Amino acid sequence: MAALTEFELIARFFRRPCRSAVLGVGDDAALLQPAAGCEIAVSVDMLVAGRHFFADVDPESLGHKTLAVNLSDMAAMGATPRWALLAGALPQARPEWLAAFAQGFFALADAHGVELVGGDTTRGPLTLCVTIIGEVPHGRALKRSGAKPGDAIWVSGPLGDAALALAHHSRDIELSSAELASCERALQRPNARVALGERLRGVASAAIDLSDGLTGDLAHVMEESRVGARLRLAAIPRSAAMEPRLRGSYREAALQCLLAGGDDYELCFTVPPERSAEVEALGRELGLEMACIGTVSEGSTLTIDDETGHRLERVPRAFDHFAE
Ligand code: ADP
Ligand code: MG
DSSP states (O other): OOOOOHHHHIIIIIOOOOOSSSBOBTBSSOBOOOOTTEEEEEEEEEEEBTTTBOTTSOHHHHHHHHHHHHHHHHHHHTOEEEEEEEEEEESSOOHHHHHHHHHHHHHHHHHTTOEEEEEEEEESSSEEEEEEEEEEETTOOOOTTOOOTTOEEEESSOOSHHHHHHHHHTTSSOOOHHHHHHHHHHHHSOOOOHHHHHHTTTTOSEEEEOSSOHHHHHHHHHHHHTOEEEEEGGGSOOOTTTGGGGSGGGHHHHHHHHHHOSOOOOEEEEEOGGGHHHHHHHHHHHTOOOEEEEEEESSSOEEEEOTTSOBOSSOOOOOOTTOO
16 A cells, blocks of 8 residues: 555544534644633643553554543543644554544544544654643633642542553563453543533532542642642552552552552542532442542641551652653
């Protein structure tokens, strides 16, 4: 098959009929009309081969995850995602790879009513960068800065499975093949909690999505809100793969995954304590394994009580791309 040109590639895999945009792919810029009474929420996330994913990962899953991590940022703001731009550097233009990538990307985009309105395509080391644009009613976005002492801290689902999959590959933890399959799924096909984020407008005092690990991401909320936090280890939701490894010789590695592993893409949010019943009802309605994992405190420290009520001596730290 003859090699694809840049414009053939865009036309074949990424240009689709324009729906909600005024003008989509094909001109020098897209034209968008936000709904009346809404603010624009915009965010960008980059995925680099060898850093955020294995270069040989299944392209359909990669297409899904490339968009999912951006939808998750919209969810964390309580915004409704509407449009996306996709910038990609590709080592080569392989039609089978592109078709599978586009399938994963557009299946998730369609499920959320998100329209791809532009991008940029170049040859280079495999890197994918999505800009996502959403809408949120004026003044109602969920920010990191609103948590108050006494608020309950919630997470939207089990944590640490994506990190468990990576720990298995680096031989820090050994999983059965069934456990590995479910942890791989968490790693490669995260669910962005968009519906939850929308419903938390006016309910949550602060929110963040867990991309770099619970302790580090919660620390961002603490810093922006000028508060501390106290967590109960036993309350943190975990999978059947995680649970047994928190006991015995794998405990340290499992704690690292649960508390500081990245790529969970659950929401962590704070809610005034009198609204707990509302949050529980929301969890049941949306079918999420939500859990209250602790309380916002005065001060600036993060403490974690272990299963016996003693303070964990070492709080696992979240991933930092530039930490030595
Ligand atoms: P320009 O020369 O103005 O940068 P390009 O030739 O790079 O434009 O792109 C042509 C059109 O295709 C533009 O509308 C651009 O937004 C769109 N486009 C380029 N790459 C992608 C992509 N990977 N996904 C979606 N749209 C893309
Ligand atoms: Mg361009």
